[in-house]
Amino acid sequence: xxxxxxxxxxKSFGDxxxxxxxxxxxxxxxxxxxVGPSGCGxxxxxxxxxxxxxxxxxxxxxxxxxxxxxxxxxxxxxxxxQSYALYPHMSVxxxxxxxxxxxxxDKNAQNAxxxxxxxxxxxxxxxxxxxxxxxxxxxxxVAIGRAIVREPAAFLFDEPLSNLDAALRVNMRLExxxxxxxxxxxMIYVTHDQVEAMTMADKIVVLQAGxxxxxxxxxxLYHTPRNKFVAGFIGSxxxxxxxxxxxxxxxAESIGVRPEHISVSKTEGIWxxxxxxxxxxxxxxxxxxxxxxxxxxxxxxSTGEVGFRHGDEIFLTPDPEKIHRFDNQGLRIS
Amino acid sequence: xARAVTTRRKTINTIAAWAIGLLIFFPILWTILTSxxxxxxxxxxxxxxxxxxxxxxxxxxxxxxxxxxxxxxxSVIIAGxxxxxxxxxxxxxxxxxxxxxxxxxxxxxxxMLSTKMLPAVGVLYPIYLLFIKLGLLDTRFxxxxxxxxxxxxxxxxxxxxxxxEIPGEILEAARMDGATLKEEILxxxxxxxxxxxxxxxxxxxILAWNEAFWTLNLTAAKAAPLTAxxxxxxxxxxxxxxxxxxxxxxxxxxxxxxGWFSQxxxxxxxxxxxxx
Numbered sequence: 243x244x245x246x247x248x249x250x251x252x253k254s255f256g257d258x259x260x261x262x263x264x265x266x267x268x269x270x271x272x273x274x275x276x277v278g279p280s281g282c283g284x285x286x287x288x289x290x291x292x293x294x295x296x297x298x299x300x301x302x303x304x305x306x307x308x309x310x311x312x313x314x315x316x317x318x319x320x321x322x323x324q325s326y327a328l329y330p331h332m333s334v335x336x337x338x339x340x341x342x343x344x345x346x347x348d349k350n351a352q353n354a355x356x357x358x359x360x361x362x363x364x365x366x367x368x369x370x371x372x373x374x375x376x377x378x379x380x381x382x383x384v385a386i387g388r389a390i391v392r393e394p395a396a397f398l399f400d401e402p403l404s405n406l407d408a409a410l411r412v413n414m415r416l417e418x419x420x421x422x423x424x425x426x427x428x429m430i431y432v433t434h435d436q437v438e439a440m441t442m443a444d445k446i447v448v449l450q451a452g453x454x455x456x457x458x459x460x461x462x463l464y465h466t467p468r469n470k471f472v473a474g475f476i477g478s479x480x481x482x483x484x485x486x487x488x489x490x491x492x493x494a495e496s497i498g499v500r501p502e503h504i505s506v507s508k509t510e511g512i513w514x515x516x517x518x519x520x521x522x523x524x525x526x527x528x529x530x531x532x533x534x535x536x537x538x539x540x541x542x543x544s545t546g547e548v549g550f551r552h553g554d555e556i557f558l559t560p561d562p563e564k565i566h567r568f569d570n571q572g573l574r575i576s
Numbered sequence: 577x578a579r580a581v582t583t584r585r586k587t588i589n590t591i592a593a594w595a596i597g598l599l600i601f602f603p604i605l606w607t608i609l610t611s612x613x614x615x616x617x618x619x620x621x622x623x624x625x626x627x628x629x630x631x632x633x634x635x636x637x638x639x640x641x642x643x644x645x646x647x648x649x650x651s652v653i654i655a656g657x658x659x660x661x662x663x664x665x666x667x668x669x670x671x672x673x674x675x676x677x678x679x680x681x682x683x684x685x686x687x688m689l690s691t692k693m694l695p696a697v698g699v700l701y702p703i704y705l706l707f708i709k710l711g712l713l714d715t716r717f718x719x720x721x722x723x724x725x726x727x728x729x730x731x732x733x734x735x736x737x738x739x740x741e742i743p744g745e746i747l748e749a750a751r752m753d754g755a756t757l758k759e760e761i762l763x764x765x766x767x768x769x770x771x772x773x774x775x776x777x778x779x780x781x782i783l784a785w786n787e788a789f790w791t792l793n794l795t796a797a798k799a800a801p802l803t804a805x806x807x808x809x810x811x812x813x814x815x816x817x818x819x820x821x822x823x824x825x826x827x828x829x830x831x832x833x834x835g836w837f838s839q840x841x842x843x844x845x846x847x848x849x850x851x852x
Contacts, residue, residue, distance in 0.1 A: 292752060294748050294751065294752070313751075314748075314751045314752050315751055315752065315753070315754040315755065315756070316754075319752070320752060320753075321748075321749065321752045323745045323748070323749060324745075325743060325745050327743065327745040327746045327748065327749035328746075328749075329746060329749075329750070329764055329768075330746075330768065331767045331768055331770075340750070340753050340755075340763075341753035341754050344753055344754035344755050344759060345754055385749075388749075388753065392753070392754075
């Protein structure tokens with residue numbers, strides 16, 4: 243079981259309140275991602291759940307029991323840190339066995355569990371090495387191994403992939419997703435990378451300045467962002483925002499259109515502009531188009547190759563079904 | 577051309593380093609040399625360097641007059657005991673300052689260091705009176721406590737510096753893994769800080785070994801360590817340079833040997849954290 247409920251929890255450091263009163267329900271077996279820009283309080287929130295930080299007020303329930311005052315070791319949660327946080331003076335075997343040793347398991351049981359975890363994570367050949375002799379990806383696997391042997395109620399991941407290079411990050415992302423499918427244990431994952439959030443999560447929690455902006459499935463956030471912040475944060479490349487005459491015709495303070503929801507033409511369309519930079523990825527082309535009365539260039543994502551170059555005149559047509567409208571508070575008008 | 581300049585500079589640096597090293601070592605070398613001279617040769621003018629009649633007489637006389645082993649044993653107990661006690665108190669203290677600092681942590685550290693700026697003689701009276709009242713005068717236990725207390729600020733400062741280098745996340749990981757505070761310090765922090773703890777231990781043994789103010793003032797016969805052994809030969813009644821040198825050589829030999837074998841550790845310890 244791994245159901246976690248946050249009830250009106252707050253956290254202050256001195257006079258600074260980093261988490262205003264916050265409620266959140268995390269269901270058993272869910273893969274929940276906390277995402278937001280740096281400094282939004284997502285790591286603090288995770289550390290509150292872990293018990294590494296004390297809550298200033300409010301209650302944290304784990305599987306129906308109040309765990310607010312329970313020390314981290316007794317919460318039944320396992321954590322994977324950004325820096326891996328392996329014990330450098332211990333072999334991989336001893337690292338993975340450490341939580342079992344702390345739990346007082348006998349040597350044979352420890353070994354059996356370590357071997358099993360090592361097999362799942364492809365670490366069998368490295369069990370007698372020290373963390374310093376491993377690559378970044380292997381270290382991250384050891385950290386995950388140390389977490390899974392405990393059979394925790396939930397896994398907490400604190401930006402676990404940010405120290406890895408891009409290629410490895412994609413691999414580890416898949417491995418963690420597979421792990422979740424195998425174990426079916428609750429996972430809470432903190433990241434600032436919205437691609438990680440979109441690809442891995444069952445449920446995304448978007449945070450800004452300690453406040454939950456929206457909770458929902460990846461596609462809910464993509465299709466119906468609650469406000470401009472979520473709209474701009476989720477999706478890559480970012481959503482285009484237009485104001486003034488562009489939005490008033492839609493009866494809104496501002497409108498947002500995703501780059502993939504704009505079609506291009508050389509002859510006709512709703513907005514006329516000039517191509518600035520164009521990025522050709524083969525599979526996609528990103529065009530940055532300057533249109534009159536808009537300060538930032540409009541990003542357009544077209545599939546495959548399109549025949550536009552720098553300086554070309556271009557007509558853009560947003561898909562009318564996919565235009566997001568926002569009021570003067572930045573909230574979605576449905 | 578550039579290479580030639582580098583080589584010449586290297587040579588100059590090497591010569592300079594050796595010159596400074598020898599200058600610092602010279603008093604010790606002179607003491608050792610003098611300990612092998614006769615009393616007459618010891619005060620000879622001009623001073624005699626290597627060409628004199630080498631003799632072990634002084635060592636024999638010193639050993640005959642006073643029981644070197646007893647002083648040595650007292651020194652070992654006092655220096656070792658005070659260091660050990662200091663580490664036992666210093667590790668948890670440094671842990672809390674490094675990993676759960678409060679607003680006042682820096683002030684407390686500075687305050688502790690400031691006690692080292694006080695001239696020791698300033699508190700001689702109160703400590704002496706306390707020692708009389710508590711019956712600690714001329715006991716190894718009393719001296720161990722005093723030396724531990726005067727070196728504790730250095731122990732805590734050194735350990736604090738080493739602990740600061742250990743990432744807090746590793747300790748948090750241990751906490752998540754179910755380690756209690758005691759287990760966290762014992763199984764994770766201490767093994768990771770072994771190099772730092774070792775150099776702290778070494779430096780403090782040396783400091784306690786060489787400490788001469790309290791050891792001379794608070795002991796008479798029973799608990800007197802090697803510092804008192806040396807002092808007993810610097811009597812105002814006559815000049816016994818050769819015997820004084822022999823006693824000094826005997827007193828510093830153990831610590832010199834310890835220092836020699838652990839110099840790598842000491843240098844690493846003292847420069848730790850200076851360059852990141």
